[in-house]
Amino acid sequence: MTDGRDFILKGNICYSKDVKSLETVEQGFLVCRDGKSAGVFEEIPEQYKDYPVKDCGNMMIIPGLVDLHIHAPQFAFRGLGMDLELLDWLNTNTFPEEAKYKDLEYAKKAYEIFAEAMKKSGTTRACIFGTIHNQATELLMDLMEETGIKSMVGKVNMDRNSPDYLREQDAQQSEQDTLQWLERTSAKYKNVKPILTPRFIPSCTDDLMERLGRLRKERELPVQSHLSENQGEIQWVKELCPDSQSYSDAYDKFGLLGEAGETIMAHCVYLTEEEMELIKARGTYIAHCPNSNTNLSSGVAPIRTFLEKGLNVGLGSDVAGGSGESIFRAMADSIQTSKLRWRLQDDSLKPLTVEEAFYLGTAGGGSFFGKVGSFEEGYEFDALILDDSSLRHPQPLTLRERLERFIYLSDDRHITGKYAEGVKVF
Incomplete structure (x- = not known):
């Protein structure tokens, strides 16, 4: 034995x-x-x-089920603000809530609820966003360690285009805080590992992205972020990154798409053919979040196309854009939204089957963690x-x-x- x-x-x-x-x-x-x-x-x-x-x-x-994309600090307001689209929702709901996690007492109260729900759920592997706060993120890692779930948890990086109360001083400070967090947590746990977490291109300066790209390579760290979730966001990235060929290219310029499947990009609703080829070449994982994409009126990702092209795809609950942590729900939603895309948008893409959705929620996302x-x-x-x-x-x-x-x-x-x-x- x-x-x-x-x-x-x-x-x-x-x-x-x-x-x-x-x-x-x-x-x-x-x-x-x-x-x-x-x-x-x-x-x-x-x-x-x-x-x-x-x-x-x-x-x-x-x-066991695999959640490739969930925001722990947003668990507290799941089911609220569902009438808003992404960018308004971030400013109205998300940023004010995440700022509260500077207060460790509040963070402990909220993260204990999150960890308990994750333990009871069907999820055995998870990739989790924290906030910009080092202490609160370490507390989250402590609590996730106790659940027995195998997880990757990220301290969020963001040094622009967010409120003063939830923005790091500059790229250098963000990098220093990230290094301190890594020093404290990298070898601390059996079940939990750190993952680099630039929130998304609009909230990270080029200087910060360059620093995180170097850090990823030097420390051989995984990365999680957001990509092509919402059309307004995509247009914003074009304005912020005029020298990039696409949203995906903006990440790739800094090495943050990874080289051999080290990166998860959530959503990917509006990828171009060129972006799909780039994502495939880098082995980047796509976290499909159908419930969130519906709640925030973002759209329906072409998962059938991704599968036919051989891209790495798993499922994400994306709480609190998604209203709950159940990956069974994500399976059902992935089937239902694919039917709407087939009927209303592109009748060449057949809906997902139960077998395919079940695969996405188990082995599809699981392969990000290895043979899982x-x-x-x-x-x-x-x-x-x-x-x-x-x-x-x-x-x-x-x-x-x-x-x-x-x-x-x-x-x-x-x-x-x-x-x-x-x-x-x-």
């Missing part, structure tokens, strides 16, 4: 091997060996006969145990049908077990 991370779950198992198909095994055995999946079997292989077995009965077992999001051999053992018995129905259902209903109908009360890298979260 290896610190309790050698065991077997028995139940109805669903997982993805690729974007198009869903693997289902009724009353199968999922083997965890030293925190990694040893595979799914119809009978327990001889070499694992001595492993303890948890029988989940008729419940479903799926990989599937039960294939060698993948890190992130798993959920799902009890759909209260979602009553009169007819017999296949395992695929049960999973589809769960995506549309469930909430965290239906999640009865959660593991991250073989460690039980609850």
